[in-house]
Amino acid sequence: MTVSSAVRDAWSGAASAVGDLKSDRVRAVLEQQILSGELATGTLLPPEPELSEALGVSRTVLRDAVRALVARGLLTVRQGRGTIVAEPSDAALASAMVALLARSTVTVGDVMDARITIETMLARLAAESGTQDDWDALAAHEQALMGAIRAGDDVAAHQAHAAFHAGILHATHQPALALMLHPMNKVALLTGAASVRRGAMEDWDLEAHRAILDALRLGDADAAAEAMRRHFADLAKSPLYLELLGRPFAEAYFSAP
Secondary structure: OOOOHHHHHHHHHHHOOOOOOHHHHHHHHHHHHHHHOOOOOOOEOOOHHHHHHHHOOOHHHHHHHHHHHHHOOOEEEEOOOEEEEOOOOOHHHHHHHHHHHHOOOOEHHHHHHHHHHHHHHHHHHHHHHOOHHHHHHHHHHHHHHHHHHHOOOHHHHHHHHHHHHHHHHHOOOOHHHHHHHOOHHHHHHHHHHHOOOOOOHHHOOHHHHHHHHHHHHHOOHHHHHHHHHHHHHHHOOOHHHHHHHOOEHHHHHHHOO
8 A cells, every 4th residue: 555645745735844843743744644544554655765855854854753653553664665554553552551550659459459440340341231242252262261271371371361351341342442441451461470370270260250251141240240359359369469469560570471
């Protein structure tokens, strides 16, 4: 996919107004076109000499702007292909969220309290809005979790566990809520990974997931919320989990597989 003539015309108009802080202005022009859809996903930007001339800036200024947009997940630079408008992704937001928590003073316990607040609310919403397809998907994640644990595959187990909780968010059928909260899945993966020992099947609370799923299938919002609360409460039976709660969140980051 190439850049349309209309977008190129906009660059010509922007070139005369770039002014001071040129890299910020160039970034803002390209960002607006990406977010508005004028520069669609997969669009290949012109080569650096052509693009810098069209925008009326030096290559150094253009590189600074492109680096900022790559960091935000809006552009990707592929060796041998050039600069391309990236697929929408929350990876940059998830990484920023984890970094913000890790550099703060919050503990693992603080983060788990937030998870309990959010995930009990999500269980209630999912019970009210979910479909049979949603419950079948959750059942598949549960089976994948149990299979990974039996196989001693810690990485796959944590991924299936995170997918189960992400599936509850999906079952709310609130797309804006899902977009805003999905990056939290990375936080859940980190805290979950830090609270179980590698290769220790007994550290996993497998019955809790089945109880959550059973309540969701019944469409019982109160029971689903209570099952989710019990899931987190049962974690307190683990000495490893209790010892972890008072530690800085950054330690969960470094403990992840």
